[in-house]
Amino acid sequence: MTATATATANPTQPQIDGYTAGRWAIDPVHSDLSFTARHMMVSKVRGHFRDFDGEVVLAENPLESTVTANIRVASVDTNQEFRDNHIRSGDFFNAETYPTATYRSTGVRVDDDEFIIDGELTLRGVTRSVPLAVELNGFGPDPQAEGGRRAGFTARGKINRKDFDVNFGGVMNGVTVVSDQIELTFEVETILPPQA
Numbered sequence: 162m163t164a165t166a167t168a169t170a171n172p173t174q175p176q177i178d179g180y181t182a183g184r185w186a187i188d189p190v191h192s193d194l195s196f197t198a199r200h201m202m203v204s205k206v207r208g209h210f211r212d213f214d215g216e217v218v219l220a221e222n223p224l225e226s227t228v229t230a231n232i233r234v235a236s237v238d239t240n241q242e243f244r245d246n247h248i249r250s251g252d253f254f255n256a257e258t259y260p261t262a263t264y265r266s267t268g269v270r271v272d273d274d275e276f277i278i279d280g281e282l283t284l285r286g287v288t289r290s291v292p293l294a295v296e297l298n299g300f301g302p303d304p305q306a307e308g309g310r311r312a313g314f315t316a317r318g319k320i321n322r323k324d325f326d327v328n329f330g331g332v333m334n335g336v337t338v339v340s341d342q343i344e345l346t347f348e349v350e351t352i353l354p355p356q357a
Contacts, residue, residue, distance in 0.1 A: 179299065180300060186352050186353075189214065198343050198344075206244075234261065237249060253322075253327050264283075276295040276297070277295070279292050297313075297314060300312045311350060311351065312350070318345045322342075
């Protein structure tokens with residue numbers, strides 16, 4: 162199920178198959194928070210965060226829902242230890258001083274038949290507005306908990322790292338080592354526990 166299929170029916174209160182209001186916890190085991198940067202401006206390097214938590218509070222009206230997420234930036238994993246340690250350093254995340262990045266939604270809207278989460282990302286102590294385009298992947302029963310539910314979402318966005326004082330300006334023989342623009346892709350599975 163895509164956002165487009167549901168948002169067009171009623172943009173003020175979209176109807177979503179299987180939608181269940183409640184407090185859904187992000188399942189870190191079955192979720193993936195990743196980012197992609199260009200290296201030397203010719204290839205892409207993807208990184209993931211391994212330690213995070215959060216919740217999605219689905220309101221009766223989907224457009225009144227909220228999202229929160231907390232990411233321990235020292236858990237960054239780009240499949241290369243030397244690079245990961247550099248990203249944790251003051252050149253990038255400065256993880257020792259700013260161990261957690263947070264995302265807090267400020268609203269949900271439909272734009273051109275697409276769900277958009279407006280929110281604020283705080284990284285390195287700097288807060289900036291970062292909208293995310295969201296696809297609803299589906300809702301279904303949780304086979305691991307009778308009466309529970311699971312739901313999946315894909316969220317995509319972009320940031321300029323320098324907006325967050327990530328100003329590493331490595332240049333090698335006139336070539337920029339790391340792009341300023343970073344692509345964000347969040348594959349999120351959430352759990353709604355059985356209701357009493």
